[in-house]
Amino acid sequence: MVYLTRKAEFAASHYYHNPEFSPEENRRIFGKCNNPNGHGHNYTLEVTVKGEVDPRSGFVVDLKHLKEVLNREVLDAMDHRFLNKEVPEFFSRIPTTENLAISIWQRLAPKLNTAHLHRVRVYETPDLFVDFYGEA
Amino acid sequence: MKAHLTRRYMFSASHRLHSDAMSEEENKVTYGKCNNPYGHGHNYALEVTVSGPVDESTGMVCNLTDLDAFVEREILERFHLQNLNVVPEFHEAVPTTENLSTSIYDILQRGFRYAHLEKVRIQETVMNSFEYAGGNEIRK
Numbered sequence A: 001m002v003y004l005t006r007k008a009e010f011a012a013s014h015y016y017h018n019p020e021f022s023p024e025e026n027r028r029i030f031g032k033c034n035n036p037n038g039h040g041h042n043y044t045l046e047v048t049v050k051g052e053v054d055p056r057s058g059f060v061v062d063l064k065h066l067k068e069v070l071n072r073e074v075l076d077a078m079d080h081r082f083l084n085k086e087v088p089e090f091f092s093r094i095p096t097t098e099n100l101a102i103s104i105w106q107r108l109a110p111k112l113n114t115a116h117l118h119r120v121r122v123y124e125t126p127d128l129f130v131d132f133y134g135e136a
Numbered sequence B: 001m002k003a004h005l006t007r008r009y010m011f012s013a014s015h016r017l018h019s020d021a022m023s024e025e026e027n028k029v030t031y032g033k034c035n036n037p038y039g040h041g042h043n044y045a046l047e048v049t050v051s052g053p054v055d056e057s058t059g060m061v062c063n064l065t066d067l068d069a070f071v072e073r074e075i076l077e078r079f080h081l082q083n084l085n086v087v088p089e090f091h092e093a094v095p096t097t098e099n100l101s102t103s104i105y106d107i108l109q110r111g112f113r114y115a116h117l118e119k120v121r122i123q124e125t126v127m128n129s130f131e132y133a134g135g136n137e138i139r140k
Helices: A023-034 A063-078 A097-111 B024-035 B064-079 B097-111
Strands: A002-014 A039-051 A116-125 A128-132 B002-015 B040-053 B116-125 B128-132
Touching: A002 A063, A039 A063, A039 A097, A063 A097, A097 A116, A097 A128, A097 B002, B002 B064, B040 B064, B040 B097, B064 B097, B097 B116, B097 B128
Parallel strands: none
Antiparallel strands: A002 A039, A039 A116, A116 A128, A128 B002, B002 B040, B040 B116, B116 B128
């Protein structure tokens, strides 16, 4: 089994707000992140796939294909976007780094034909990241 | 759904590697420059990984402010800008980064209640790092 990681970067804005919480609760739980005007991050995404090395190609995965899927499913949808207002899953789900990792997994998993998705890692900043392994 | 959250913290401290169980000569051979009686220091980078179900109402494994407050109070207050050799944890144990990793893991394991502790990772320099998960396998 060989693991291959592809990295990508995107910039996006977001804010944290749960309409079921009172304004005070929203401010207490989410702090500055509750500002409805939003704020932004330079996110770094690492997608790790795993598989056996194909003896003919020497590849675990065709990186060209992985890159196309990544660009189409994730970067086109999220790069330079306001996540709460422009990315459908975040109309109802709070765009935390946890939910971003889950959402990226859900976008990629059905589109990767040969490679098995192992891990999605999203860095919100260099000192904060989330790993999602597709666990329920 | 279960996610793993990792937060990175910086702290600086000095130490001297010296074991009372060894002779002067053996200490010199074992620890080399690190046995210098005056000590030396590092900028340590600590990574704390916690895991748990992502709370649907907050979108979080745990609130980062709770993790930051705990680490600030229980770990950074204790070790940042200190001489590790005089910190209670290292009255007997040698303040290697191995022992620092297990000490910090134990502090978190004992006191942090908001999410499951997965592991700690400490970079002593950019050239070396140490990971400890309380004897559990470390997930990559």
